[in-house]
Amino acid sequence: MKTVNLHILILIFLGNLLLPAGVYAEQLVIDGDRQFEFGRELMHDGKYEPAVKEFERFTHFFPDDRRVPSARYLTGVCYLRQGRYKDARQVFTEIFSSNPDGEFAGKSVFMMGETYYEEGFPEKAEYFFSEAAKKYPSSDLKNAAFYRLGWARMREHRWKEASEEFGRVEKGSSLYDSAQALAKQSLKGELLPSKDPVTAGVMAGVVPGLGHVYLSRYKDAAVAFLLNGLFIWATVESFQQDHNVLGGILAFFE
Numbered sequence: 001m002k003t004v005n006l007h008i009l010i011l012i013f014l015g016n017l018l019l020p021a022g023v024y025a026e027q028l029v030i031d032g033d034r035q036f037e038f039g040r041e042l043m044h045d046g047k048y049e050p051a052v053k054e055f056e057r058f059t060h061f062f063p064d065d066r067r068v069p070s071a072r073y074l075t076g077v078c079y080l081r082q083g084r085y086k087d088a089r090q091v092f093t094e095i096f097s098s099n100p101d102g103e104f105a106g107k108s109v110f111m112m113g114e115t116y117y118e119e120g121f122p123e124k125a126e127y128f129f130s131e132a133a134k135k136y137p138s139s140d141l142k143n144a145a146f147y148r149l150g151w152a153r154m155r156e157h158r159w160k161e162a163s164e165e166f167g168r169v170e171k172g173s174s175l176y177d178s179a180q181a182l183a184k185q186s187l188k189g190e191l192l193p194s195k196d197p198v199t200a201g202v203m204a205g206v207v208p209g210l211g212h213v214y215l216s217r218y219k220d221a222a223v224a225f226l227l228n229g230l231f232i233w234a235t236v237e238s239f240q241q242d243h244n245v246l247g248g249i250l251a252f253f254e
Helices: 002-018 021-028 032-044 048-061 068-082 085-098 105-119 122-135 140-155 159-167 176-191 197-206 210-240 244-253
Strands: none
Touching: 032 048, 032 068, 048 068, 068 085, 068 105, 085 105, 105 122, 105 140, 122 140, 140 159, 140 176, 159 176
């Protein structure tokens, strides 16, 4: 019985060797749609590293697919979410440089600003947000850029300028209501209280310069409290306005 089974297995093996090569080729074909969607699913599940690999595999096997720029852009977003800011900037720079008039060029300029904003360099972020608004004035990107400029100005304690940037968001934009409220709320930064000057004076008398540190840290704490409160409010507001992308970004920053 064992001898018969062995003969059957040998025949099956030899038969497979005689099959046309096309049979195997069909089995090994990678489907572009499934490959791209798999990368997106991983990304949406927060599995950014595996998502990057799938997007890279997609661009390798389907270099002429119209979704290659999208896959590259999403790769940059994954890097941003991982805190790999330098890698993200490299991807976004390549996208813009290769096709300044392409579909993802403006978004890449904007996201360059996001990388610096998240990394804690609001002054550098402002440059790219300004460029996005200037070079792509007819798109929704302009309003998003004004909105983020407002946040960047607040991080630098430039409250009046922040209010002005929020005020530039156009009526009809999904960000308009939130921007109008923030234009008013940001001005509260100019009214942040100072710590008790008497205590500061005593501390300065004991150790020169200590009073200044005392006041500065209190001010920084007040600023952080105000900004965190506004971040939470804006995140909720963004979701309520069905602007889930921005809401997700703000929640990520918080």
